[in-house]
Amino acid sequence: MKKLIKTDYLARVEGEGGVVIEITDGTVAKVHMRIFEAPRFFEAFLKGRPHQDVIDFTARICGICPVAYQMSSVHAIEKIFKVTVSPPVRELRRLLYCGEWIESHALHVYLLQGPDFYGLESAWAGREYLEIAKRGLRFKKLGNDILTMLGGRPVHPVSVRAGGFFSVPSRKALVPLLPELEKAFAESLQAIRWSASLDFGDPVVATEFISLGNTTEYPMNEGRVVSTMGLNASIEDFLASIQEYQVDYSTALHSGIKRQGTVSPYIVGPLSRLNLNHGKLPQEIRSAMNEAGISLPIANIRMAIIARVIEISYAFHEAMRIIRAYDEPDRPYEDFEPSGGVATWATEAPRGILIHRYELDDRGYVKGATIIPPTSQNLAHMEKMIYDFAVTRIGSQPDHLRKETEKIIRSYDPCISCSAHTVIIDRRNLSQD
């Protein structure tokens, strides 16, 4: 006998998706993450466009993490053009990313996932949650303020270009952000304690965590790809080692890492970054983590909210460091001549590794584009975790199983609008990198 446990349209996640658990004769037969987000064909209409359009267009893949798309694309383009940005510009890009991590994580922690721990339908549904929600909105606003300062607006900022920025802020403009950041940083240390005190229920234990690493700083704009199973690869080699595949119930491609003849799922995102890079966090944050009783690595993906709060705190701290040390560059961008070539780059989007690969012609116009967002890398892992979880809960009430499944999915912070833009990789071309 076949029974389906279904969520048609997931709430408090970004984009349109659902989940189906199929139970046949009392055993879990399969789990499908159904992505019905309409495809937008970014990789197709990028062909023939000038390089600046790549930066402006790919931002439009996601209204929550546009900077991630701008960063992965601008770095890939600069690699092709062989242009190196000045040290202050490099720091400003990191500051821009701090703004996005804060804004995106605060949205997820306080407005999307937070209500799950209080049994609420939304962040404004319960009086007891009001102060928590307000804290989240304060954090989020400060993240958005950083984005506005550097890019004009939080959603689809306009200042990023190859070689640097169209225009950079003066030191005088940035310094007034410091008192707010100091206050928020102090508050974020309390938030770390709050996140560790939440009731996580039975652990859901992840398999392989993957993030950028091999860097002296906590990774954002560059690094090699490392994992908790010993992976240490260049982005190009990593791209060659993952297998993408299409399934009939999703407009997002799935992916896994090829290993010993099988394709195994992995997880990217804040928990992966934290597990693989926690030694790079400042002492104040590590002390707060110790006091809160957080021990690393964290294998339970339900606890990803803790990693997000820690990263909010880190981004406040890092933003202050960058602003304090900031000296305006002589010019906002480096000059260059567009040229042809192929390049792959990855940066750490709020939700994990975002890989872009472009082939440009001699005038710097797009000949080919490949975009692999974090959420499509996580889909196969999500299905495996839900499968394993459902096996242990096979006798429970369908409604209970459905609600718990939704919570597990939410703890990944899936960005479904992003995930529906994966493109198949033509492996014959990869050797050119």
Place this chain on the structure above:
Amino acid sequence: MKRPRIGVFKFTSCDGCQLSILNLEEELFDLLQIYDIAYFREALDRAPLKEYDIGIVEGSISTDRQKKEIVEIRERSRWLMSIGACATAGGLQALRNWSNVADYKRYVYPSPDLVSALPMSTPVSDHVYLDFELWGCPIDKAALAETLISLLAGKRPGVPVYSLCMDCKMKGIPCILVSRGEPCLGPVTRTGCGVLCPSLSRACYGCFGPREGANIDSLLVRFEELGMDRKEMVLLLDKMNTYAYRRVRLEKAD
């Protein structure tokens, strides 16, 4: 008094415009004093209602399923507005309107037959009557707040429809087109962004779509004098509001 109920609906989009509601931040709780956000999948886990006082639609119509859904949402909303370039103009994904969608599917998906997508991505107003439209990629959150407050007060929202140049002049920014000879879409584009690009020494790239009465062809003549070829000029207009700019040009030509 019972608060009017708002439903927020998503079609083909990046979620950035509905995020503007949450980006109201401190004012979000003020908004919730006067409105009941009754349906908002991104932030609220609640089943749909039969009827809404105000419907807010993000995203373009690009699949068969959406064509049916938007009619249903119109029927259930007493007052309906679209927000953002996808909903008002078809969005970036309307670039497919000038290509073959079958080729696009083949390029992006290994099994293109599994993917359903209409040949064109179209604005919501092509499918149902709308009471109001807020342009922009993304919309300006202050304009959204202004619209919702005006609605309650029964007055016309103070959202300007004139060109970006007007506000750019008011800010005293040297004209990018005249002083630097760079192709700026300001003269044919609606204001509303806060003159972001010119403020950052960048030419306008048309996030807010064509202004009322835009004379695009005469601007293109100017671009030609700057040494641009026709293909380059088309690429400038073919962005988030491609469908709207092209329509305005066609209507002017008639």
